[in-house]
Amino acid sequence: MPTASLPKYPLFAKPVAEGSSKGIDTFNKVNNGAELELAIQKLRTTFPDQDILVKRFLAGRELTVSILGTGVDGRVIGIREHLFKRNGLDDDDLEDFASWRGKLSNECRLRYNDVHDMDDPQLQTASRVALDAWAALGCRDAGRVDIRFDTEEADAVPNVLEASLG
Structure with a gap:
């Protein structure tokens, strides 16, 4: 190969x-x-x-950005952070990314945190990137954009993983 x-x-x-x-x-x-x-x-x-x-492999934070609205009129209505081993959680059942088994099984739980502190610069950046992707894709009504940062550093670069349109 x-x-x-x-x-x-x-x-x-x-x-x-x-x-x-x-x-x-x-x-x-x-x-x-x-x-x-x-x-x-x-x-x-x-x-x-x-x-x-x-x-x-993108080793930084992973966020699900929920959006309501159409195209450039979309607005962020919530952000959920996926908690993995790298978040300092010392739980052998956790992985450092979301897997099929983790989503469907009780033996490997996924943990989330619904974010309320929008003063976090990475959350602000993720929101802007998600809204830009939402508008560029011509998304309508409601859905989400999944973002993962490339590193855990403060200047990490957000990457769009996927957009889900309800």
Whole structure:
């Protein structure tokens, strides 16, 4: 497998056309070439008709930004932060990203925090990016935009993971 153009590890491999964390489990985050090959093999077996997306693992905060309104008239009505191991939670049941198993199983719980402190600069940045994505995609009525920052640093860059349109 050619790897010359891959970003530095850790990487994240996932099916290109799934949602709700389908196809996402602990093997998707990879730290070397052998783990990457194994992840791709597992994904191709489970999703034989799909391409596999390999991208840099985003290690920062993950937020779900809820939006009401159409296009440029959309407004943020709430933000929910996903709490992972990196948030300082010392719980072996937690992962450092949302998986299919974590969403559907009681054995690996996902934790959330509904955010109320909108003075946080990262929340303000995530809101702006989510609203820009909402408008650019021509979204209507109500939905959400999922954002994940690339690092845990104060100057982390927000990345749009997906938009869900109700």
